[in-house]
Amino acid sequence: QKEVEQNSGPLSVPEGAIASLNCTYSDRGSQSFFWYRQYSGKSPELIMFIYSNGDKEDGRFTAQLNKASQYVSLLIRDSQPSDSATYLCARYFSNYQLIWGAGTKLIIKP
Amino acid sequence: GAGVSQSPRYKVAKRGQDVALRCDPISGHVSLFWYQQALGQGPEFLTYFQNEAQLDKSGLPSDRFFAERPEGSVSTLKIQRTQQEDSAVYLCASSLGPTGDGYGYTFGSGTRLTVV
Numbered sequence: 001q002k003e004v005e006q007n008s009g010p011l012s013v014p015e016g017a018i019a020s021l022n023c024t025y026s027d028r029g030s031q032s033f034f035w036y037r038q039y040s041g042k043s044p045e046l047i048m049f050i051y052s053n054g055d056k057e058d059g060r061f062t063a064q065l066n067k068a069s070q071y072v073s074l075l076i077r078d079s080q081p082s083d084s085a086t087y088l089c090a091r092y093f094s095n096y097q098l099i100w101g102a103g104t105k106l107i108i109k110p
Numbered sequence: 111g112a113g114v115s116q117s118p119r120y121k122v123a124k125r126g127q128d129v130a131l132r133c134d135p136i137s138g139h140v141s142l143f144w145y146q147q148a149l150g151q152g153p154e155f156l157t158y159f160q161n162e163a164q165l166d167k168s169g170l171p172s173d174r175f176f177a178e179r180p181e182g183s184v185s186t187l188k189i190q191r192t193q194q195e196d197s198a199v200y201l202c203a204s205s206l207g208p209t210g211d212g213y214g215y216t217f218g219s220g221t222r223l224t225v226v
Contacts, residue, residue, distance in 0.1 A: 004152075043201055043217040044153070088152050096141060097166070100152030 006089055006101035015110050019076040023089030023101055033072045035063060036088040044088055079108045114218035116202050122224045123192045131187045131221045133202030142185050144177055145201040153201055192225045
């Protein structure tokens with residue numbers, strides 16, 4: 001199976017709080033995972049990738065991967081209104097093809 | 111170029127019309143990908159080129175869809191006899207290495223196709 005599952009949202013978070021976005025996948029062979037941000041009417045832009053179990057931090061963003069439970073999450077600390085967007089989770093299906101979730105719409109309320 | 115460039119940005123086609131969508135990848139990028147994104151959905155893989163070779167076209171929805179990259183740089187996605195279900199955003203992406211480099215890839219701004 002190729003599926004990558006995300007809650008479509010919208011997820012509403014107050015400004016300054018932590019936004020938590022989750023993604024589950026069904027293929028235990030999946031190795032690399034990506035979080036992309038997509039503003040309305042724009043193309044996806046890469047935020048983070050992760051391939052090892054555990055946490056990976058980059059500025060206000062932390063990606064978490066748990067291969068045993070088959071989920072990957074993205075935490076956004078100190079959420080800003082500019083973080084309002086759709087967040088897409090993706091994994092490699094082959095060594096070049098990405099399989100995508102449908103995305104979670106995040107709304108940061110001032 | 112500095113980024114992946116796609117044209118036109120918007121295209122309205124009458125049902126049955128042929129369309130051609132252009133992608134100009136980042137200079138020197140070996141790999142080029144086409145994805146289709148329907149409203150409210152994640153992108154769906156269409157096809158993959160490594161230089162001028164089309165190594166995977168398994169995602170093309172029908173034989174009305176055709177893609178080429180004759181000189182290993184600019185690519186064109188052609189859709190013949192467009193139908194309403196072809197309405198979507200068509201995204202092109204490129205990466206430096208022969209695969210996705212393990213780091214994902216860079217997308218162009220997309221072409222929004224509306225078939226009326």
